[in-house]
Amino acid sequence: xxxxxxxxxxxxxxxxxxxxxxxxxxxxxxxxxxxxxxxxxxxxxxxxxxxxxxxxxxxxxxxxxxxxxxxxxxxxxxxxxxxxxxxxxxxxxxxxxxxxxxxxxxxxxxxxxxxxxxxxxxxxxxxxxxxxxxxxxxxxxxxxxxxxxxxxxxxxxxxxxxxxxxxxxxxxxxxxxxxxxxxxxxxxxxxxxxxxxxxxxxxxxxxxxxxxxxxxxxxxxxxxxxxxxxxxxxxxxxxxxxxxxxxxxxxxxxxxxxxxxxxxxxxxxxxxxxxxxxxxxxxxxxxxxxxxxxxxxxxxxxxxxxxxxxxxxxxxxxxxxxxxxxxxxxxxxxxxxxxxxxxxxxxxxxxxxxxxxxxxxxxxxxxxxxxxxxxxxxxxxxxxxxxxxxxxxxxxxxxxxxxxxxxxxxxxxxxxxxx
Numbered sequence: 001x002x003x004x005x006x007x008x009x010x011x012x013x014x015x016x017x018x019x020x021x022x023x024x025x026x027x028x029x030x031x032x033x034x035x036x037x038x039x040x041x042x043x044x045x046x047x048x049x050x051x052x053x054x055x056x057x058x059x060x061x062x063x064x065x066x067x068x069x070x071x072x073x074x075x076x077x078x079x080x081x082x083x084x085x086x087x088x089x090x091x092x093x094x095x096x097x098x099x100x101x102x103x104x105x106x107x108x109x110x111x112x113x114x115x116x117x118x119x120x121x122x123x124x125x126x127x128x129x130x131x132x133x134x135x136x137x138x139x140x141x142x143x144x145x146x147x148x149x150x151x152x153x154x155x156x157x158x159x160x161x162x163x164x165x166x167x168x169x170x171x172x173x174x175x176x177x178x179x180x181x182x183x184x185x186x187x188x189x190x191x192x193x194x195x196x197x198x199x200x201x202x203x204x205x206x207x208x209x210x211x212x213x214x215x216x217x218x219x220x221x222x223x224x225x226x227x228x229x230x231x232x233x234x235x236x237x238x239x240x241x242x243x244x245x246x247x248x249x250x251x252x253x254x255x256x257x258x259x260x261x262x263x264x265x266x267x268x269x270x271x272x273x274x275x276x277x278x279x280x281x282x283x284x285x286x287x288x289x290x291x292x293x294x295x296x297x298x299x300x301x302x303x304x305x306x307x308x309x310x311x312x313x314x315x316x317x318x319x320x321x322x323x324x325x326x327x328x329x330x331x332x333x334x335x336x337x338x339x340x341x342x343x344x345x346x347x348x349x350x351x352x353x354x355x356x357x358x359x360x361x362x363x364x365x366x367x368x369x370x371x372x373x374x375x376x377x378x379x380x381x382x383x384x385x386x387x388x389x390x391x392x393x394x395x396x397x398x399x400x401x402x403x404x405x406x407x408x409x410x411x412x413x414x415x416x417x418x419x
Contacts, residue, residue: 146273
C-alpha cells in the first residue's frame with residue numbers, strides 16, 4: 001500500500017489569498033496558491049483558517065477544528081478530501097485541501113434549467129455521495145452535515161464532501177455492521193487505464209421505464225409541546241431501539257436536513273446520513289426541501305408529522321426518497337445493511353459501482369478559466385487580512401477587499417454542540 005505524500009509546509013505570513021471561498025462560524029476558507037507549486041490553476045488550494053483569538057469565534061471552534069483535521073488526516077477516498085498541509089501558531093489554526101473549482105451542488109443546481117437536475121444526473125451524483133458516506137460509515141464516522149453546500153465538484157467533475165466538524169465517531173452495531181461489500185476498489189485499481197475509461201453516457205446501462213410502485217408510510221400520533229426555545233421539543237418521545245450500537249444525543253445539523261430522531265433528542269446513529277440523503281435527493285429533484293416551514297418550529301413539526309409531497313406519477317426515484325425519509329430510523333432504508341440496501345434499490349439498477357472513478361465525462365466539468373487576482377498583484381496576505389478585521393481604531397485601515405462567494409441563499413446550521 002502506497003504511503004501518503006508528505007504534508008506541505010504552510011506559513012500564513014507568506015501566503016496570499018486570491019479570494020474568499022466561504023465564511024462560517026468556525027473559520028474562513030481562502031483560495032491560495034502555495035509558493036512551492038507551479039503557477040497554474042491545477043495547483044490551487046483551499047485553505048481553511050480559524051482565528052483562535054477572534055472575539056467572534058465560537059467557544060468550541062478550535063475543538064471542532066482539531067476534530068476536523070483529525071478526520072481529514074485519516075481519509076483516503078476519491079470522493080472525500082485529503083489534507084495537504086497544516087499550520088498552527090498562537091493565533092491561527094489552518095489546514096489546506098484540494099481546491100474544487102466547480103463550486104457546490106447548490107450553486108450548480110441554480111445554473112440548471114428550472115433549477116433542478118434530471119433523474120440521470122441525480123443518479124450519478126447520488127451514487128458518488130453514497131460511496132463517500134459508505135466509506136465514512138465503514139470507518140465508524142457519522143457525517144451529520146450532508147447538504148448541497150457541502151457537496152463540492154472537483155476539477156474532474158466528480159464530487160467530494162467537505163466540512164467534517166459536525167461528524168462524530170460512533171460504534172457499529174456488533175450484530176449488524178454497516179460495511180459495504182460493494183465498496184470501491186483500492187487506490188491502485190482506482191487509477192483508470194485508458195482502455196477501461198468510460199464516458200458519462202456509458203457509465204450506466206439503458207434503464208427500463210421506472211416503476212410506478214412506491215412505498216408510503218405516514219407517522220401518526222406525534223404531537224408537539226409548546227416551548228419558548230428555538231428548538232422544538234416533542235411530547236411523544238418514543239424510545240427507539242438501536243440494538244447495541246452507539247448513539248449520539250447531540251443536536252446538530254441544518255434545520256431543513258435534520259432527522260426526526262435528532263428533533264426528538266432520543267439519540268441517533270448512522271442512519272441520520274441516509275435521511276439527509278433523502279432530503280438532498282428531494283431538493284435535487286424539485287429545487288426545494290420537503291419540510292421547510294415559515295420558521296424553525298414549523299419546519300421541525302413538518303419533519304415529525306408531514307409526508308413528502310410528490311408531483312406526477314410515482315417512480316423509482318420517488319420511491320427511493322420515501323424509503324430514505326422514513327421517520328422511524330429502524331425502518332429507514334440503509335439502517336439494517338447500510339449502503340448495500342440503498343445500492344440495491346431499483347433507482348440504481350444498472351449502475352456499475354466500480355466504474356464511478358473511471359468516468360471521464362461527468363455531467364458537469366468546471367471551466368479552466370484563469371483566476372483574477374483581487375489586488376492586481378497576486379493576492380492579499382492572509383495575516384494582514386485578519387489584522388485589518390480587528391476592532392477599528394483611528395490608525396487602522398479597513399479590511400482588504402477580497403471577492404466572496406456568490407450571494408445564494410445559504411442555510412444556517414443549528415449546531416448547538418459537535419459531540
